[in-house]
Amino acid sequence: MFKKNYFVPLLALLPVLLLSGCDTNMLVFEPKGPAARDILDLINWSLIFMLLVVVVVFGLFGYIIWKYRATPENKDYEPPEEHGSTKLEFIWTIIPILIVIALTIPTVKTIYKLEKVPAGYEKKDPIVIHVTSADWKWIFSYPDQGIETVNYVNIPAGTPVEFKLTSAGTMQSFWVPELGGQKYTMNKMETQLYLTADKPGEFLGRNTNFNGQGYAGMEFTVEAKSPKDFEKWVKEVKEKAPKLTENKYFELLKPTHLGRETYIGTHLAWVDHAKMNSKTYTNPELYEVHGVKGKIFKEKETDSESTKDMDGNSNGGEHDGH
């Protein structure tokens, strides 16, 4: 079994080789903002302990199976009767407990830290951007600027951004790995995520939570511009972009892939999907699998209105929540 003993150290080396360097080209290891940096610090801290565990166990494992392997010479060797050892078992109970404690403290600290405006940026007022995920696109609303974008979001660099996340339909997940971790977007609920880009740059964002046929294409770009460029961009949009109407918004929400789009005005004027009793804008008729169309089960008296959602007729009556 000589081969086995090559295999094990090799296995141990692999993570060390690949996880250690910054030249490995992994987005999570290239933070471009404080939130991602905080998480990376935590990940690196955990890697130290995890590598320690791996080295100890692999080392012990290799040593034991080599030293105590059966050979023709020890054919008559009778292993000792050994029931256990309270001392040893105590040691390998206490060490993992210590490791867990060592990991818990920074984990909890980081969890709380990520809920706030990142350190170093407290003095600046965060700008608020509402994120609405739909099948299969991302809609970004800037209530203060009065504009709305689809599949891209421009933010001022060096300014904390408070993303308010919700979904117009299925559950999705908003992730910009270089700026910070992800959060789910859910209909009739709202989650918050503070992201900040240190410097101007372009970052990839995407949905990580499976949501049907168009899932693979649910990407967007985050462009961090210098505050001056950002102001310029907002001004430009206000001058050139078309106005968002309620009907146009219904079109947007249909299950389609879209490119980048920009509008004046936000859909928050007539619906906030995060509200518990907000209207449901989806149209199941537009989803089809193997020739069968989707549907909503309705109570009898509202049946006549059932397919009119998308045409703009209000029928939010039975969606009032609890």
Add this chain to the structure above:
Amino acid sequence: MGINWHDFFIVGNPLILGSQIAIALTMVGIVAGVTYLKKWKWLWREWITTVDHKRIGIMYILSGVLMFFRGGVDGLLMKAQTSRPEMQFLDAQHYNEIFTTHGVIMILFAAMPLLIGLMNVVIPLQIGARDVAFPQLNALSFWLFFSGAMLFNISFVIGGSPDAGWTAYFPLAGKEFTPGIGNNYYAVALQIAGIGTLMTGINFIVTILKMRTKGMKLMRMPMFTWTSFVASIIIVASFPIFTVALGLMTFDRIFGTHFFTLSGGGMDMMWANLFWLWGHPEVYIVVLPAFGMFSEVISTFSRKMLFGYKSMVFSVVGIAFLSMLVWVHHFFTMGAGPAVNSVFSITTMMIAIPTGVKMFNWLFTMRKGRIQFTTPMLWALAFIPCFVIGGVTGVMLAMGAADYQYHNTLFLVAHFHYVLIPGVVFAVFAGLYYWWPKMFGHMLNEKLGKLHFWFFVIGFNLTFMPMFFLGLNGAVRRSYTYSVESGYAPLFLLSAIGAVILAIGFGFLCYNIYWSARYADRNISNDPWDARTLEWATASPAPFYNFAKLPEVKSLDAFWYMKKNNEGLSLKDDEIKEIHMPSNSGLPFYMGVVFGITGFFLVFEWKIAALVATVGILAGLIIRSFDYNDGFHVPVDEIKATEKAWRNIDKGVNNHVS
């Protein structure tokens, strides 16, 4: 309602058309073959109506291996699709169906039956019992599982497979976003199989508590029995949650309720909570018996008793307890708030503590031993380093804040494959090689076994190691394609190559089963591994009554000390008494069939037909309650003949390990 006849068969996809033809041909082939060999009667009497725990176990294992093949083909198809960027092999819908069925089949229809099968074969033997506590219920459990599995499997040719992921998160899995009947299959087939599993859990708890032989105290039970016992308790604690969740899902999809839907005030989050409240313990249901198998194998082939038996038991119980307290770590990113995430980070990380204890106990079982590198032992050895990688990445994922970066990426996918494949699949392989002689009276070929081992382990690492790095580079799970610019291509290709090597490894197992069945030496002793626990104290294969005289246990590793002190091994003529055994019954099979038919109607939303079919279920229950057959007695002469046959060949028998 809403389902038309022209939606019945999936048409227009050459891959599926090919499968339809293959399935039809296989079915015709099986029927023709059995008829030609005149085996119908034998099949009915010896297998379909059997209540013998060993035969039921073998049927579980056979179905499990078949399902492992099916799930494996799903895996290969996915790997083929992602081997190159922007590949056109599968479309999004087909890919979605495949990863969904891959997950469901591997967990519920491969891992579960393989483990429950081995539990069935081994546990009554290990505790010195003649059968499980409720033999006919055991057969019913199997046929319900089988019925559910078959119902789930026909989905890809009839009506369409589920396509919302094995977690079937709402609202996606509801009628609004996932029309078609795919997810009806999910709701109904898992329900039927789940009822079977729940009954298995109850059966094993009672068996282990009530049927142990004289002297077999709880703290003298072999580790595999212990872990299976605890797993059964988790089954009983968690499967009812799944039953309820699937029930509500069925109502939502078929009868128009609004438990989890988007419209009508449903709570989609409630599904996620219920699903993982079952789903996380489920992970331990499959991994704990596997830990037990490794304990048996490692101690046997190190020729030492298990190091720290007591702490092993406590750690298993600890894991079981914690398993119910960690489900929220599956949705740290759901914005439940920092306090909730912190609590569940801690409970999740705590699982590493008892698991670490087990690791070191296994290592120290081998220390000062005499380690023999038999095939089962190789699997147990490979398990240790591979599972450690799965374990440490699990701790990394458990750290709530860090999980924001790993969540739903391939890092997570790599992690759980690094836990489930070494933790369950390696164990099942170890268990199959180890207990094969007890089931069939011959060994599996060691040389083919080693080929199986090396291809599978190398292929496994090559497949899943790259996924850690892909995930950290932003690659997400369940995405059927990716762009050239993403830079994922080389690692995805490496992973696909690994999958092929892994598949070749599995091929060696199949060939090994065939080769050994035909050519392996039948002249082996009852104890070919020089093992330590009671299942080896009787013939290989074990007679249907297991033990002519129930053994008496005085310590841990009872059989080892019986051999060492040379007592309790022989049998005197006057010690043989009549043995009471349960009779065969066709009722469990019948129940499986009517459950399957009812389920099928329900899947297609033919509600009245389904209602009519439930009469068949009720009829089965009524027939059972009027069934007064309480078994038969095996005559002394028959026992004598059987026992003499294997006891008197002691000399000249091939003892395979020495």
